[in-house]
Amino acid sequence: MSESGKQVGSKRRRSTGSPTGVARKEVIIRAAATVFAEKGFSNATVRDIADEADMLSGSLYYYFDSKEAMIEEVLATYLDLTVTGYQRAADELENPAEALHELISLALRGVVQYRSEVTILQNDWHYIRPIASIARRQREVEEIWLSTLDRGTKAGVFRGDLDTRMVYRTLMGAIQAVIRWYDPRGKVTVDEVIAVQSSVLLDGIRSPR
Amino acid sequence: MSESGKQVGSKRRRSTGSPTGVARKEVIIRAAATVFAEKGFSNATVRDIADEADMLSGSLYYYFDSKEAMIEEVLATYLDLTVTGYQRAADELENPAEALHELISLALRGVVQYRSEVTILQNDWHYIRPIASIARRQREVEEIWLSTLDRGTKAGVFRGDLDTRMVYRTLMGAIQAVIRWYDPRGKVTVDEVIAVQSSVLLDGIRSPR
DNA sequence: GTCTATAGTCAGATAGAC
């Protein structure tokens, strides 16, 4: 993206308000997320990330041991936020249909808000050497959804004839695919996407009365 | 995968029944599909593909101009089959609900049968230089689905309050995500997946009576 | 048609000056 600022950069960087220390690491994480999402993990170079963060590639290694360490921190930061949000929603809403609606809604807002991270998880996750900390958080997400679905089935709100895990995967698949077509600058609002998907997916699993 | 067969390979290759000519190109396309799906397009090397096809990397260039030319032919071959299948189903079945059920069923069988191609399309498509022939076929697929959905809405079988394109993308998202969790060697059969997804998705868009 | 050998390029990572 930014081709400029290589020679004059050092002056701009040290001007008032330029990030240093911990904040600087944050800047690099954001830059890495953007570049990984745009080009894919293997196509992205550390030089691309350095450009985006307005520094030179060698300097990145003061903060990170490797390119892989960067993606790990990008994803961990995102997943922590997600797990926390889901957990609170599942705990607070007793009505399973309401809880599931809220989970769907949170998931869709997350897809839009954390576009880069979701893109990376979908496209590159399988090709990266397994990272235990990330896999663990993904399992936590799954368990929150599964227990919500189970609660609804036991309460008779959701159909009992379907395998819960398969239903979870169907819902998540539909939701996460939104990353591939939703355009934040287009006419369709997030709320409209939430309305359509909640409606289709909830109607699909609700008990016939 | 195959580390062996580099020195003795030439003997094995020329033994009875080894493919040559057009058939040999087919072998390379299959090998490329396997390797691209397993490692991702950019992580896969032409040497990996050559190994899988039991030849040396230089020889690949007798059949293809570049690594990109290989992925193009992998995907075109797959998409041709898919478009043809969808088209016939949509033409033959007048009842829109039956037609859509058949499309869903075909799509899910396709995901399982053409695992590598679907994986490549999902993970690498966005990072490859646009290929017009592939994009055109993807639009054809979309149009078949959209017209089937529209037929159903006009006939009053499907709900009329939902944006057709958004519904299409929701369905496709759920279906294609199956590639990330379905294990052909596991306990769940394809028919069971078809049953659950058809049921959830069709119930989600059917008109309330 | 397939091989051997290698040209040409570019990536991730490091060392040491400042």
Added chain:
DNA sequence: GTCTATCTGACTATAGAC
């Protein structure tokens, strides 16, 4: 902390023998 300079390895693609 950031930069300059560079090492080392790996990759795509080609040339020419067989």
